[in-house]
Amino acid sequence: MEPESKAPDDSFNWAGDLELIRSAAREAGRIALGFFGQEPEVWWKNEGRSPVSAADYAANQVLEAHLRPARPSYGWLSEETDDDPARLSCETLFVVDPIDGTRAFIAGKQTWCISVAVVHKGAPVAGVLVAPALNEEFTAWIDGPAMRNGETITVSNPDARQHLKVASAQDMVARFSPALRPRIERVAHVPSLAYRLALVADGRLDATLVLPNSHDWDLAAADLILTRAGGRLTDLDGEALIYNRKSVTHEELCAASGAVWPELVKGLTRISRS
Structure with a gap:
């Protein structure tokens, strides 16, 4: 169970x-x-x-x-x-x-x-x-x-006019809503997912998108660090992750500053369900 x-x-x-x-x-x-x-x-x-x-x-x-x-x-x-x-x-x-x-x-x-x-x-x-x-x-x-x-440390707090520094695969950037896409500034790939989440936590990145098949061990420590810094890590339905399940893999995820998370997840969810 x-x-x-x-x-x-x-x-x-x-x-x-x-x-x-x-x-x-x-x-x-x-x-x-x-x-x-x-x-x-x-x-x-x-x-x-x-x-x-x-x-x-x-x-x-x-x-x-x-x-x-x-x-x-x-x-x-x-x-x-x-x-x-x-x-x-x-x-x-x-x-x-x-x-x-x-x-x-x-x-x-x-x-x-x-x-x-x-x-x-x-x-x-x-x-x-x-x-x-x-x-x-x-x-x-x-x-x-x-x-x-x-x-x-705390997450970034960009206003609605600023570009958003987002670490993600190029094809995921293309799935943002057309209104949001021009604000996305894609940054170079960071191989360590945990470290990438830490960069969101300390404000060097505004957000990162996570491809399917990440694991509990990639995420758990960084999830807490990001949350305590004022950010959020969720699936594309906006649900927080649950750890120590029978399956330790996760679907697509979005990690972001609390200031931009609602807009990012809303755009990604709409695109991914089309």
Whole structure:
């Protein structure tokens, strides 16, 4: 049975969990950085569609070693660990992407990060993104601000006359309403989805559109960071995401500053249903 998204339980120490996952993510980032630019061994999974490197596995091992013994009652969902259906019976679990942006990592690009979230009753309650090659760290917990390197961040607040910096595939831009399309300034692709969402959270992007088949581990930590910064991540019906379902994949999504999210989703929903 899939969990319903519910309000977080105030009796839990989510701030303490944030400190735990931040410490683990920093150590995993340190380990991964040791492989960066060193041509680590690479394998292909999902019928040859997705690369995974020795650095991904090493970072995953670090995260498991730090987190699972510290919270033995929590479930576990990681891109680089075989899925265990037992997680569905857990109210709380870790959701982990040891390296989000593996293709960028392998190519020697700096836009990759370690993504770790705590999810409770279907919603993220603590999240951290560590991008060691960029010396950036994003954090949030359910009752605290979104932060980058210890400073509070907020989403952009463009007015109706400004261009909107949107990260998306070209064909998705073409699906905006004709009235909105001239305002869209498409930016270069950012390989790490989690890092791309963080760029919306700190105002460097106004929005990003997400193609189908993203996963819980790509999204959970960044979703919370974006939300606490004043943004929204939803499907094209405007619904918030629910995590720790039997299926961990998602349909098309829109992440944006709260100021522009309603207009973007309205335009995209109308086009996608035509």
